[in-house]
Amino acid sequence: MKPIKQKLGVLLILLTGFGVASCDFSGLSNAVDDFKVVVGLDPINTSSAVLLTDAATGELITANVEVIFEGENGDDVIDIYSDPISEKEVSSGILTFGISNNVVPTEESPVSVRIRLRADGYLSTTKTARLTTEGTNEFSFKMIRANNKPEGITTTSSTAGRSGSSGAVEEEFVVEANSDDGDDAGVSISVAQGTVFRDANGNALTGRLTTEMSYFNPNKAGAMLSLPVELEDEEGSLLISAGASTISIRDANGNLAASSAAAPAKGVQGKAMVGGTSYTVAVTPGFINPNTNAAVAVGDEVSVILYDSNNNYITSVPSTITELAGGRLGVNVESERVPGILLLSFKIVTSARCNRALLSLTRNGDEGSVNMSVFGAGYGAEFVVPANTTNYTAAVNILSKSFNYRLQASSGVVEGTHNFCEGPLDVSLPGFDANANVIDATVNVNLSCQNSDETVSVTDIPGASVAYRKQNAVQGTPWKIASSLNWNFDEASNSLTGGSFDVKGVEQGEFYTFKIVYEGETFTRDVEITGTTVSYTEIIDSGICQ
Template identity: 45%
Template sequence: MKRIKKISVLAIGLLAMMISVTSCDFGALNDAVDDFKVVIGLEPINTTSTVLLKDASTGELISRSVQVQFEGENGDDVIDVYSDPVDEDEVDGGILNFGIDNSVTPSETNPVRVRLIAEANGYVTTSKTVAIESEGANEFRIRMMRENDRPSGVNASTNNNASASDDGTVEASYTVNANSSDGESGTTVEVASGTRFVDADGNALTGQLRTRVTNYSPSDVSAMQAIPVDLVDEEGNPIVVAGASQLRVTDANGRVASSAELTAKSKVDNHGPVSYTVRVPAASSLRVGEEVYVFGFNANGESIISAPYPVEELGNGNLGVVYTSSEVPFVTVVASLLTFATNTCSPLITVNRNGNNGAITGRVFGTGIVADLRIPQGVSSGSVEIVPATELTVELQTASGAVFTETVNICAQGGSYTVDLPAPPSNLIDATMEASLVCQNPDESVSVTDLPGASVLYRKTDAPQGAEWRVANNTEWDFDEENNALSGGSFDVQDVEQGAEYTFRITFDGETYERDVVVTGTTVTYEEVIESDICG
């Protein structure tokens, strides 16, 4: 629990009462001391967000500790449960909650944008921007890739045979290839002899070098969503990916290359020390001579390279892009700019719910492009920023877990597409869950006036691995003024199976409380035991 920064008027009133009795009635003073209780008065937060940090391979919430930094356009507007500004947070259990300062009001035309930089042991550092378009509770999902468990469409190749002299000079040229499993795309990196790799502090990499190239297939939606940076140009506009890769060079001392330079021993003329050949899939529909851009991003998701290159013939019927660089970006992306494309649209997806009451999650994707889509409970449509006029797959999942998939050229239909969802099973209901909050110590009670920014997640207890966690809505917390304690709260869940057991997770200020509850009807009560500093 963070340091207490706001004391409610309830506690101040009790303190004043104690002072007033000290001059005449010591018995009353003792009684007042016995009854004295500090209650933390937490201010309401108008705009809150819940971010689910998910493993890109399993779909499960990440169980390891994740360090998250808040950056970007509105990074300075992020606040904690005390309404104090924060620039980072440590997340356990894969559930991140944060608020936006009440002086900032998001809207569809003026969204609040926060770039989240997430780091966890064994995972690839991931930088993603969330765009908050309304006040109230918002939710997002970010996928992080484990270094030793990559999702489909992500392939890596490692060379451990290269070495550098004591002054950092690479002694012999070498090549590393990473190709997609379907053979449609790939990345080849060639390092010239006489190259010197240097880390961010200017130290040369020496001795045995470990060079790993990771290729992300633009044809695989899982690979596209695993790319650990925003797929946008320097102005924040979406791009169509033709190829994406990571190059990581390390030495035995743990130094990581951030740039490369040619030494006097180099035999390469008029070229950069590192050469990239990116083979693009045929489905990208690129043509020889067509201009694409090479974007390089650092680990914070910031663009450090942006340059145009022509598409070339690579032989054997393959097309691709060849370029050299003295930088070693965290991620490199070859892409077409949608802002220059003539046939694009910003599609509106409308659903005929047909009895599906809960929030609908999904995505719109095709070769080189993927966009998440969420249609909240009580709403019947959602939009995607911009897509090319080509066949794309629309995938939607209802709150009950039913999945709808169809491939369609939305732009050819005027940028609007309507989905008729199948009716849910007859045993599904909507329910209001009423949770009473008690402390582990029966002599204590929950000593806060509210749980601003708290989230409640739920899914069936026997759900298979990777099943979607849903976020409850209409969450309200009840402060009992007579007993000077937070007594409990209520929240709504949609399309749950009556008689089935669900797992509920309440997360507040970095603490998560989990309980398995059978949904017996439209109103269900249960007790949650709190074990934290908010008890007193």
């Protein structure tokens, strides 16, 4: 249970039956018995609801996720008390946060928050939330479970390397992670004899070395849509991936290599140092250079971007495509830093790009939110179109070319191709079958505290969200965010008694799971949709009860 914050200036001390005359303190004694504190919380004009999903299953991540807010507007992130926060923990797979009311997002000037995500068993992931409007902005970010990766990602684990007691690698070894298409594309690491790996604290790795590498096929949607870093450089320029890899090297004690260096040579005349680590990326044959619109060729300019194991930017190494062994094309770079992620990319230098994607929906009765993904060779992005929205603008860097798109709505799936830089995508949703018992409903939720002597002692729950999905839905069915969420403060009882929200495209007579989420707390309840108006009671056991 999280305690309620006592904020100076927002405490309403309510003393009922308080009468003090002369030296008669009986009224004060009675007032103390009836003492109650209610925290008045300011409205938050702009907030975000982020669904954190498993990249392979599509399900909400139930592991504890550590969240760090950074970027251009990272300092503007606030909690429900309007206090600035730089980090948060989430265990329900639903992240909510607010933006200071001093900052007003627009389509032309979105609020940009870089979000770092870390959870046991998952690859660290960094994504950017760009909020374009006041109200609740919805996002969906994927995280990759280490032992269950989506299509397009191939993993190799090798114990070929070994370091002696001094940390020097005893024999040269090579580890490769190749494309699942069998086309010779992939990433490899070559470690020379004498190389010394050190962890972040400068300690040498010793004993058997385990190298694990995963290759992200730039031609597979599953790989590009779950890439754990943004396809943008440090200046915000658009990148197109020609191949990416995650890399980890650990010793028998689990120490993770952060750097590598040559070691002083012993008994090798004419050489002061031996060792070194190089990384090779072979591109897919026929991969199109987005800057030339021709197949990749020797001499094409590329960048190899290195990130550490926490997705922090290390460096960008300018390079050119060369011919590798076996007639393959690619690059070879050396680095003393051992990257957690290596990205071979084309920085888009042409003007053939735009910074927004427009969508115009004909809803045909399906007023719910819509999950949208955009994918092309070396590129992937996902958006959530809010409920009731017909014209939607996604703030995103995108190349001027035709991309595959997929819209998943409650009434069905729509797929096709479109160049978003040439104008809005006009899409008609399938609509519901005339015989389907599908309705829109308003849900009234009554709030009750677990301790019957307590009441919900805040005037509002700003920045909260409600997620919903049909009970026992097929794995991967997207959760929806309810719209028009409002809370009711009853002045007579000096408590927050409940609230209401709207759900779209639900089946009458079926049970749905509702998740009320705020400030890292989640309250889950299965409720039957009995008609266009539904009521239920949620039991609150958090610190807002007093």
